[in-house]
Amino acid sequence: MSLDRRQFLKIAGISSILGFGASVASATHTIWQKGLEPPQIEPNKDGLIAKRWAMVVDMSKFKTEEDIKMVTKACHQTHNVPDFRNPDGTVDEKFEIKWIWQEPYERTFPGEENQFMSEQIKEMPFLVLCNHCDNPPCVRVCPTKATFKLSNGVTMQDEHRCIGCRFCMAACPYGSRSFNWTDPRKAINAATENKAYPTRTKGVVEKCTFCTERLQFGKMPACVEAAPKGAMFFGDIEDPNSEVRKIVTTQLTMRRKPELGTGPAVYYMIGGSDHA
Amino acid sequence: MKLYDGGKILIGLVVFLAFVLFPFYNNIGKVNTKPDPKTDTPEIQEWVKINGKKECVESKEFMQREHMQLLNNWRDAVVRDMYRVYVSTSSGKQFNMSLQNGCLHCHSNKKQFCDQCHNYMAVKPYCFDCHIQPMEKEENKS
Amino acid sequence: MLEKAFEGGKSYWAWLVFLGALALIGVYYYIQQFQFGLGLTGLNRDVSWGLYIGQFTFLVGVAASAVMLVIPYYLHDFRKFGKIVILGEFLAISAVTMCILFIFVDMGQPMRIMNVVLHPTLNSVMFWDSVVLSGYLAINLLVGWVTLSADRKGVPPPKWIKFFIYLSIPWAVSIHTVTAFLYAGLPARHFWLSAVMAARFLASAFAGGPALLIILSLIVRKVSKFDPGKEPIQAVGKIVTYAMFANVFLLGLEFFTAFYSGIPGHALPFKYLYVGLDGHAELVPLMWTSTILAVLALVLLVFPSIRKNEGLLALACGSLFISLWIDKGFGLIIGGFVPNPFEEVHPYWPTMPEVLITLGVWAIGFLVLSMLYKIAVSVRERMAGIEIEH
Numbered sequence: 001m002s003l004d005r006r007q008f009l010k011i012a013g014i015s016s017i018l019g020f021g022a023s024v025a026s027a028t029h030t031i032w033q034k035g036l037e038p039p040q041i042e043p044n045k046d047g048l049i050a051k052r053w054a055m056v057v058d059m060s061k062f063k064t065e066e067d068i069k070m071v072t073k074a075c076h077q078t079h080n081v082p083d084f085r086n087p088d089g090t091v092d093e094k095f096e097i098k099w100i101w102q103e104p105y106e107r108t109f110p111g112e113e114n115q116f117m118s119e120q121i122k123e124m125p126f127l128v129l130c131n132h133c134d135n136p137p138c139v140r141v142c143p144t145k146a147t148f149k150l151s152n153g154v155t156m157q158d159e160h161r162c163i164g165c166r167f168c169m170a171a172c173p174y175g176s177r178s179f180n181w182t183d184p185r186k187a188i189n190a191a192t193e194n195k196a197y198p199t200r201t202k203g204v205v206e207k208c209t210f211c212t213e214r215l216q217f218g219k220m221p222a223c224v225e226a227a228p229k230g231a232m233f234f235g236d237i238e239d240p241n242s243e244v245r246k247i248v249t250t251q252l253t254m255r256r257k258p259e260l261g262t263g264p265a266v267y268y269m270i271g272g273s274d275h276a
Numbered sequence: 277m278k279l280y281d282g283g284k285i286l287i288g289l290v291v292f293l294a295f296v297l298f299p300f301y302n303n304i305g306k307v308n309t310k311p312d313p314k315t316d317t318p319e320i321q322e323w324v325k326i327n328g329k330k331e332c333v334e335s336k337e338f339m340q341r342e343h344m345q346l347l348n349n350w351r352d353a354v355v356r357d358m359y360r361v362y363v364s365t366s367s368g369k370q371f372n373m374s375l376q377n378g379c380l381h382c383h384s385n386k387k388q389f390c391d392q393c394h395n396y397m398a399v400k401p402y403c404f405d406c407h408i409q410p411m412e413k414e415e416n417k418s
Numbered sequence: 419m420l421e422k423a424f425e426g427g428k429s430y431w432a433w434l435v436f437l438g439a440l441a442l443i444g445v446y447y448y449i450q451q452f453q454f455g456l457g458l459t460g461l462n463r464d465v466s467w468g469l470y471i472g473q474f475t476f477l478v479g480v481a482a483s484a485v486m487l488v489i490p491y492y493l494h495d496f497r498k499f500g501k502i503v504i505l506g507e508f509l510a511i512s513a514v515t516m517c518i519l520f521i522f523v524d525m526g527q528p529m530r531i532m533n534v535v536l537h538p539t540l541n542s543v544m545f546w547d548s549v550v551l552s553g554y555l556a557i558n559l560l561v562g563w564v565t566l567s568a569d570r571k572g573v574p575p576p577k578w579i580k581f582f583i584y585l586s587i588p589w590a591v592s593i594h595t596v597t598a599f600l601y602a603g604l605p606a607r608h609f610w611l612s613a614v615m616a617a618r619f620l621a622s623a624f625a626g627g628p629a630l631l632i633i634l635s636l637i638v639r640k641v642s643k644f645d646p647g648k649e650p651i652q653a654v655g656k657i658v659t660y661a662m663f664a665n666v667f668l669l670g671l672e673f674f675t676a677f678y679s680g681i682p683g684h685a686l687p688f689k690y691l692y693v694g695l696d697g698h699a700e701l702v703p704l705m706w707t708s709t710i711l712a713v714l715a716l717v718l719l720v721f722p723s724i725r726k727n728e729g730l731l732a733l734a735c736g737s738l739f740i741s742l743w744i745d746k747g748f749g750l751i752i753g754g755f756v757p758n759p760f761e762e763v764h765p766y767w768p769t770m771p772e773v774l775i776t777l778g779v780w781a782i783g784f785l786v787l788s789m790l791y792k793i794a795v796s797v798r799e800r801m802a803g804i805e806i807e808h
Contacts, residue, residue, distance in 0.1 A: 039363065160351055163531060170754070226280075
């Protein structure tokens with residue numbers, strides 16, 4: 001049988017495609033190997049469980065600037081959040097990474113302020129963080145499910161999977177997300193970092209995770225622990241006996257931009273309370 | 277027989293050889309010792325005191341072959357499915373599924389352990405871009 | 419046929435070397451960006467998308483515009499486009515290549531790109547964008563190659579290619595609709611949250627892409643023996659005119675909704691772009707340039723006597739292309755992020771490495787375009803005078 005050049009090339013081409021396809025198929029077998037399942041893996045028996053974690057913040061219980069700083073420091077210290085500064089010591093707003101921080105009233109609830117409000121009220125500090133929305137736009141847009149909802153209501157971040165496309169940052173109505181524009185380790189003090197928690201690397205998005213790693217070991221989120229008594233509540237809002245549920249049912253609370261339908265899980269108490 | 281385009285062919289051949297032989301001539305003179313991972317950290321010695329023998333999450337043979345896949349599975353189980361505890365198939369013991377606080381708690385000597393095989397195989401896992409590696413202890417430096 | 423891309427005169431090779439040099443500069447700065455992180459650009463925590471994504475958005479439109487030649491020729495037997503449909507398809511290939519490259523240089527973790535394939539997320543518009551763009555690239559590669567090969571042999575193309583040609587029509591519409599959906603479905607960004615976003619995108623695509631095509635055709639006529647023809651260029655000119663009117667009209671609609679409703683979310687970004695906000699007016703000169711160029715283009719295009727003058731037509735198309743490039747490739751993106759969710763203004767301006775990487779990607783795109791056009795033009799030159807039955 002004599003082959004002309006054309007037929008030879010055709011056969012060679014098809015064989016290569018088949019061969020390549022076979023190697024891809026065998027590789028995918030490795031990639032799509034079954035993961036681990038119970039009983040080989042278990043949750044930690046001390047872990048806190050909830051149907052839907054929620055947070056209530058009572059800003060009236062923060063008496064000083066220091067009270068607020070304790071909260072943001074606790075979170076950022078626990079999670080090795082880098083602290084990028086300009087040469088003059090001010091915060092570098094380009095590289096800045098923040099999971100929880102304070103904003104004045106008029107920025108936390110833009111549009112709620114009126115022209116007759118005193119400057120004092122407009123400037124009243126509020127703690128802002130990821131709202132762990134019920135209907136999160138960030139989860140909706142993420143192309144790799146690097147940000148996703150856990151079954152306990154937390155909007156979680158998988159730093160291993162994030163491709164750094166920043167679509168979630170465009171989608172978040174609350175500005176809760178930060179991107180690592182460069183290696184964060186440049187702005188982390190290795191002497192004081194938390195050795196029990198990883199850092200992130202350049203090119204991924206990060207945000208508050210409601211301290212999932214602490215909840216798994218039976219601990220409250222770092223911010224809640226560091227807050228003054230009665231300033232921050234954290235619990236299962238689906239549990240009728242939880243503090244957060246009681247507050248939200250009986251007191252006046254507000255959430256940020258509720259008209260967008262995101263269903264935030266962070267409630268701000270209005271008028272303060274006697275809850276301690 | 278005349279070699280048409282002989283000049284171009286010769287240049288192409290030289291470029292090809294330069295690429296293909298690169299790993300060889302680039303490593304001339306470099307010493308490549310057999311990996312010798314050390315498992316005698318203070319933490320492992322502590323474990324031996326309590327349990328009587330050296331014992332990892334799974335057997336040495338399993339870990340050598342599968343620790344990459346195991347870590348991937350741990351990652352998904354912990355981050356995505358909220359699990360925390362791994363039950364060893366070889367010993368039935370429970371382990372905290374954590375690279376930084378589990379594996380690296382005992383294997384606290386990255387240079388004498390992890391790097392030994394990784395350097396030999398020219399593998400650069402980027403786990404340590406994020407997961408903080410244990411501080412090198414002065415005593416272990418030899 | 420591929421060898422035709424490597425057969426050319428001194429000026430052809432000088433052009434390729436020039437583009438290659440620009441591309442290499444872009445690659446050099448990309449390596450710097452890869453090592454330092456995206457902080458090398460002017461992007462910040464509030465304006466997290468900028469020049470790269472703007473260019474990507476603009477170029478998806480240019481890629482989709484091939485359909486403006488395919489529909490008349492294949493659906494309505496408008497024979498005049500017979501010789502230049504291939505130019506549209508090859509422009510689409512070059513544009514989609516640039517789109518993919520711009521996405522790549524914008525990613526924080528490009529090595530993880532396969533995660534989009536390994537973990538398909540059907541609710542994510544970005545996932546669908548990757549699907550439709552890859553598909554469109556494949557279709558245009560296939561259709562362009564098969565039809566050009568057939569032309570070269572002087573025979574009609576195989577019948578099965580008709581399926582892919584017809585498929586490319588809704589597919590072209592889909593790539594730009596999906597890209598518009600990236601923006602139009604975000605509750606956070608009222609500047610983008612508009613039902614006419616996809617319509618605007620398509621209108622500007624069908625104006626900008628064919629405008630570039632006209633300029634490219636005029637260049638092809640100058641540098642080769644292939645003449646796309648006066649009438650086909652005039653026909654494309656009419657398409658550009660109507661599409662640009664539609665685009666400007668739709669933009670006007672956005673202005674109306676924003677300012678008549680007075681809702682800050684919609685109005686403030688327009689204020690920032692066109693008159694400045696909170697003391698920040700970085701983009702104002704650029705946006706007004708875009709407006710003036712658009713008006714100039716429309717004035718030149720609307721009068722047939724001016725349009726028939728190919729020199730003025732080229733001027734109009736160039737003016738239009740730059741106007742749309744500013745509006746869609748820059749203003750649209752920045753407007754979505756300013757003011758931020760806290761109603762603060764944090765401005766953005768690209769850095770030099772960012773601009774050079776962008777230029778490098780454009781150079782690579784034009785390299786692909788030049789080589790593909792060289793092949794197409796060589797075939798046309800060879801087959802000049804022979805009517806092809808499709």
